[in-house]
Amino acid sequence: MSTLEIKDLHVSVITDDAPIEILRGVDLTVTSGQTHAIMGPNGSGKSTLAYSLAGHPKYQVTSGSVTLDGQDVLAMTVDERARAGLFLAMQYPVEVPGVSMSNFLRSAATAVRGQAPAIRTWVKEVRGAMADLGIESEFAERSVNEGFSGGEKKRHEILQLSLLRPKFAVLDETDSGLDVDALRVVSEGVNRYRETGDVGVVLITHYTRILRYIKPDVVHVFAGGRVVESGGPELAEELETNGYVRFTGQPGGVT
Ligand code: ADP
Ligand code: MG
Ligand code: MG
Numbered sequence: 001m002s003t004l005e006i007k008d009l010h011v012s013v014i015t016d017d018a019p020i021e022i023l024r025g026v027d028l029t030v031t032s033g034q035t036h037a038i039m040g041p042n043g044s045g046k047s048t049l050a051y052s053l054a055g056h057p058k059y060q061v062t063s064g065s066v067t068l069d070g071q072d073v074l075a076m077t078v079d080e081r082a083r084a085g086l087f088l089a090m091q092y093p094v095e096v097p098g099v100s101m102s103n104f105l106r107s108a109a110t111a112v113r114g115q116a117p118a119i120r121t122w123v124k125e126v127r128g129a130m131a132d133l134g135i136e137s138e139f140a141e142r143s144v145n146e147g148f149s150g151g152e153k154k155r156h157e158i159l160q161l162s163l164l165r166p167k168f169a170v171l172d173e174t175d176s177g178l179d180v181d182a183l184r185v186v187s188e189g190v191n192r193y194r195e196t197g198d199v200g201v202v203l204i205t206h207y208t209r210i211l212r213y214i215k216p217d218v219v220h221v222f223a224g225g226r227v228v229e230s231g232g233p234e235l236a237e238e239l240e241t242n243g244y245v246r247f248t249g250q251p252g253g254v255t
Contacts, residue, residue, distance in 0.1 A: 002032040002069050002085070002167045004200060009064035011052045019060060022048040024225035026064070028202075032167060035194065035201040037211055037236060040222030041244045046204045047091050048225075050172040054088040055081055068168070082112050085167030089157035089174055091204075096144035101156065102126065104144045105163055112164050129162045133189050150177035158189035169193065170202040175210035187213030208240040223247040 012019035066073040219235040
């Protein structure tokens with residue numbers, strides 16, 4: 001069993017002017033084998049949390065801690081975080097012109113596994129994972145995310161997830177911009193990953209609809225840069241009905 005523990009995390013975003021504090025004391029503990037949903041209104045700091053876990057240089061941790069099985073994640077480089085078993089799917093995946101998807105995936109797998117996967121089994125593995133996600137084989141030779149539609153980028157994130165098999169996956173709005181068919185395919189990909197073993201998923205989302213496909217064990221409400229309430233799946237149902245108004249004081253639905 002593994003544990004990802006975030007304690008009283010404070011993070012500021014670096015801007016051209018003074019840094020702005022966005023995360024104001026995030027507390028969150030996720031154990032492998034569990035799926036946690038983090039739900040919050042736009043601008044509440046959900047992506048800032050994802051970027052901070054990823055080690056993005058624009059986000060400065062001012063206090064608090066993040067540990068993975070007791071190891072200090074914040075002291076790790078981006079590569080070390082991946083090798084330690086942390087995977088982050090970004091809300092806006094970056095385009096990498098000139099690097100083919102197949103080279104990218106192989107380099108990532110080599111870095112995370114500590115050795116290059118044997119070529120024949122690797123090719124089979126990639127083809128299988130692509131087929132599972134309905135990704136056409138031509139995509140293997142296209143530059144990473146370049147000219148991909150929103151849905152294609154999200155599928156590609158889940159392709160990485162299925163090949164890298166991290167201990168913990170943080171998925172930032174993997175559901176946004178997907179039509180219902182793509183949502184189902186992507187959710188099935190996440191569910192297959194969950195079935196691979198003792199893994200933990202942090203599903204960051206604004207909307208409740210993905211939770212019909214990926215059932216969370218714990219639901220957290222995120223507002224004003226921290227977790228303000230935690231509960232079971234019934235908390236998501238309450239949000240679907242009432243929106244975030246109870247937590248923000250401002251009206252606005254979530255479905
Ligand atoms: P969410 O993902 O919940 O919508 P974000 O983490 O993207 O929220 O943003 C949280 C807040 O931080 C927002 O008010 C946003 O405008 C602000 N913010 C994020 N990045 C920057 C930045 N680079 N410069 C200034 N403000 C930022
Ligand atoms: Mg605090
Ligand atoms: Mg966001």
